[in-house]
Amino acid sequence: MRYLIVIIILASWGCNKKTQKSIYLQKSNTTLSTPSISVDEAFFDIRTLIRVDNVDPKIDIRHTIDETEPTQNSPLAKNHIIVSETGIHKFKAFQKGVKYSNTVTVEAIEARKVNWIGLVSNDPNQNYNSGIGVLTDHKKGDWNFRSDEWYGYQDSIVKFSFTLEEGEVINGAIVSSMIDQNSWIFSPVNVSLNYHFEDGTKENHELSISDCMVQSEKQMNYLKITTPPRYPNRIDVIVYNMLSIPDWHPGKGLKPWLFVDEILIL
């Protein structure tokens, strides 16, 4: 009887003992990475080129221009796409048997190149000061805010002033900035566009942004003010930074960063 109990216990232990088997990542659980898309000039005056770096012949990159998500039935993206109008281009990679990628969104903005002389009310942080020329060079900064295309501030208010050549018609402006909350970079809360005319009169246009919500993804941020056609001889673009980082953020109470890479004229 005693041997029987021992045998039953051992048999029971043997049945319960699980075989440790590793779970390997399989094809059906593999997700394609987002396709590598670049644009020659995100801000262009006549035309620009979007370049599509395909990963592999087995991978299809699909493309939309109507702001809808690309599907397997969307048009195939060629190696490069010539763009001559402002638009939002979305790309997604597909491969049979593998999960499709996240979407890459590229915005190309038509904006005139204007000859103007710029002044800034206060200097940016010394580590993020590449000279005022970057604000009007029509080159889009990349995600690396330390690159030579960005102006970085912790100031509350920054005023960019531009003297225009006589006879320039102005229909508004775009402030191109970045949101990267993991790096403590937030959207401005307000943009003011002031026209100064030759006769001494002024005209003010405002854009308020209620956008200090959590943004888990980094984002390029285009703040656009459209106005009736005007012929000012000077414009001031005043950008208002958030006064302090909101309570939900690890940097709560401290000064947020504001990064601007371009001021565009419409």
Place this chain on the structure above:
Amino acid sequence: MYLAGYTFVGDDLIIGHGDFKYKVIVDWGNLDKLTTPVSDCHEMVQDSKGRIILLTNNTKNNVIIYNKDGKLIETWGNKYPGAHGLTIKNEGGEDFLYITDTEKSFVVKTTLCGREIMKINRPSGFDTADNKLNFVPTETAIVENGDIYIADGYGSQYIYIYDQNGRLKSRFGGPGKEDDQFYNCHGVAIDERSGIPRILVTAREKNQLKYFTTSGVYESTIELPGAYICRPVIHEENIFLATIWSGDKGDNTGFISILDKDNKLVSAPGGRVPQYEGSKLKKMTQAYQVFKHPHDVCVDDDENIYVPQWNAGQVYPMKLIRV
């Protein structure tokens, strides 16, 4: 055209290139999240007994010790909320850990059981009237004579050199665009492959590794365009690096970088096939979303790799089996 350079064995994905290809175990080291949780998994090392040691900033158990199969052996540590850098050094036959804490701004040396031996706080003597030194240490490396190199990667951008008793000797680097300066000197290691110890420092935002003499004189740079790298891990004749972001620094775009003895990128598990034009590496990007934000690699004595991740949904480390 770039190539992803993947293969499948049956349904299993094989990542990596050349001689460095791996299958991915996705459930290695999974533990009960209630009793043994992790937050960010920052770094891993293997001790002299072959055990795998993980450092997390979860103060329920800052240090988790596994066997190579991913079974839990023990845990300790509840006072390192900014636990970030983990280096192991065998001194006189005993293993010691060097932990950096980016929240409490110190480096602590402990035994493998967690007994604190020495603590290095914010270096004094560098404050100026209008600028107080910001000390946020991310990594350590220790040379044979016991000198401790501390990378202040989230702080002043200097590499501080201390002696084995914790006395400050000197510093080099600092923030800036010059060859001997950094934006995010996130990692530091001792490269003794040539027979002469040299200090290898990560310049993450520049996508570079930089060589210095042990006294801090700049020597040369390794360019890794598109690779936002963490600390260099030197194993046999290769350098292994977690690449936390890639390409244009988009979220969840990490992969692993492996350099050969000539410091040329020869394999990028999770990334695209490394391609050179002459001596210049083409910009690297991720190929498959195997990883989100890899933060370190630990190469064990079987040539397998363990990958802890930052900001990846509080997941336990992955293990890559070399094939």
